[in-house]
Amino acid sequence: MAGKNVQRLPAEELYQTELDALISAETESVPTGWRMSPRSVLTYLTGNTKVKGVEITPKYMGNKRLVEIAIATLVTDRALLLIGEPGTAKSWLSEHLAAAVNGDSTKVVQGTAGTTEEHIRYSWNYAMLIAKGPCLEAMVKSPVYRAMETGSIARVEEISRCASEVQDALISILSEKRLSVPELGLEVPAAKGFSVIATANTRDKGVNDMSAALKRRFNIVVLPTPSDMETELDIVRTRVAQLSAGLDLNARQPGEDTVEKVVTIFRELRAGATLDGKQKLKTTSGVLSTAEAISLLANSMALAGSFGDGRISDGDLAAALQGAVVKDEEHDKVTWKEYLENVMKKRGHEWLPLYRACRELNG
Numbered sequence: 001m002a003g004k005n006v007q008r009l010p011a012e013e014l015y016q017t018e019l020d021a022l023i024s025a026e027t028e029s030v031p032t033g034w035r036m037s038p039r040s041v042l043t044y045l046t047g048n049t050k051v052k053g054v055e056i057t058p059k060y061m062g063n064k065r066l067v068e069i070a071i072a073t074l075v076t077d078r079a080l081l082l083i084g085e086p087g088t089a090k091s092w093l094s095e096h097l098a099a100a101v102n103g104d105s106t107k108v109v110q111g112t113a114g115t116t117e118e119h120i121r122y123s124w125n126y127a128m129l130i131a132k133g134p135c136l137e138a139m140v141k142s143p144v145y146r147a148m149e150t151g152s153i154a155r156v157e158e159i160s161r162c163a164s165e166v167q168d169a170l171i172s173i174l175s176e177k178r179l180s181v182p183e184l185g186l187e188v189p190a191a192k193g194f195s196v197i198a199t200a201n202t203r204d205k206g207v208n209d210m211s212a213a214l215k216r217r218f219n220i221v222v223l224p225t226p227s228d229m230e231t232e233l234d235i236v237r238t239r240v241a242q243l244s245a246g247l248d249l250n251a252r253q254p255g256e257d258t259v260e261k262v263v264t265i266f267r268e269l270r271a272g273a274t275l276d277g278k279q280k281l282k283t284t285s286g287v288l289s290t291a292e293a294i295s296l297l298a299n300s301m302a303l304a305g306s307f308g309d310g311r312i313s314d315g316d317l318a319a320a321l322q323g324a325v326v327k328d329e330e331h332d333k334v335t336w337k338e339y340l341e342n343v344m345k346k347r348g349h350e351w352l353p354l355y356r357a358c359r360e361l362n363g
Contacts, residue, residue, distance in 0.1 A: 033193015087289020151191030251305035318357035
């Protein structure tokens, strides 16, 4: 399928020019199984520089030291666990780490209540199993199995949503760096370069808590929400531009004032206080994350491009805000109404059109 017809390209294809430039400019030692040095991986992730005339865009905007710790972990034989609130770029960082290190971010196990041990180890093509019996041709290898064979990185998303027996399947793999296939009398050793990057959502804590034994196999990096307004504004602006470039939204990029209003609302409702700290606020039931702000602005652009003149209006923004903020009809509707009347209404003429559009929708 042609790349232009694919809804979402993996990171290694989307940023292939940047990766190729960094690989060709490499001057430092490259670990076994890697395509570039740890320092080049850091450059790819943090960006804001040029390499051989190619602009390296920032993929992760936040604490640089956390990124260094994550990369250094992958150089060792330890697995990496990224923990944080929803929308703190755990999956985004995981994907780009795998893309930079191996050039393949697609060996992914998506953790859900329906994930089984077979997704971690292997399963069978039962038609072939009946016809030929247990053999390599009948085996369906998991992403983790394939990563072990090729000495690359496997990603396990939302590991805390997996049942305990699924999590336990990882313990022996991470400890022994071998996978047993008793049906074939095989012991599959992990090739050099093999590692696992897992992500866990703090909102899912208690769903399927990771055992102490499994946690010990990981180096844990906690990804915080953006610490300051400017960082969050930069993240939202950059990601909205990147996201909308791959979609046919037929709309202009949101203006600075529009982005600032959304980020202000989200930060205040998330913190339960106005930015100046003078007024306490109720929080909403949903997580008003940076990722949610990015999605909200993309939705506003879709409304403006499909049913407006291509410029995000206050009505477009109000509709997107209503959907993002009011997740629980009873609690969130009251919280949002109080915010509109006690905060937004009093912010002056620049906020009044948005206030009126939001009030009309909230009823």
